[in-house]
Amino acid sequence: MKFIETKYFLDQLDKLSSKYHRIHEDYEDLKTTFNPTFSTNLWDECYKHRFKNSTIPTWQRWWFRFIIKVLWDKALPLLVYSKTMKTDITSEELKEAIRMVLTEIKKK
Numbered sequence: 001m002k003f004i005e006t007k008y009f010l011d012q013l014d015k016l017s018s019k020y021h022r023i024h025e026d027y028e029d030l031k032t033t034f035n036p037t038f039s040t041n042l043w044d045e046c047y048k049h050r051f052k053n054s055t056i057p058t059w060q061r062w063w064f065r066f067i068i069k070v071l072w073d074k075a076l077p078l079l080v081y082s083k084t085m086k087t088d089i090t091s092e093e094l095k096e097a098i099r100m101v102l103t104e105i106k107k108k
Helices: 007-017 023-033 091-107
Strands: 040-043 046-051 064-071 074-082
Touching: 007 023, 007 074, 007 091, 023 046, 023 064, 023 074, 040 091, 064 091, 074 091
Parallel strands: none
Antiparallel strands: 040 046, 046 064, 064 074
């Protein structure tokens, strides 16, 4: 599946990289293995995918959560967070992320 990355999402990765120095490598691994079948469907083809945090290789509680919208054969990463920093996302945060990502894609 082809990933379409936006500045909005890449900025989130960069912010997390100060604490989790291997997040970019983890994200690259995610891109090669992502399959919506093994993710939680949140709403309207938006999936929450738990993925390893190789900076802290312990329990799933410490893993990253990637929120990814799937459109046809393309994946649009919307949000990324660590469960240690945030317990969950709100529907408002999800809607805002969708709006930001789609707005940025339309400008391209």
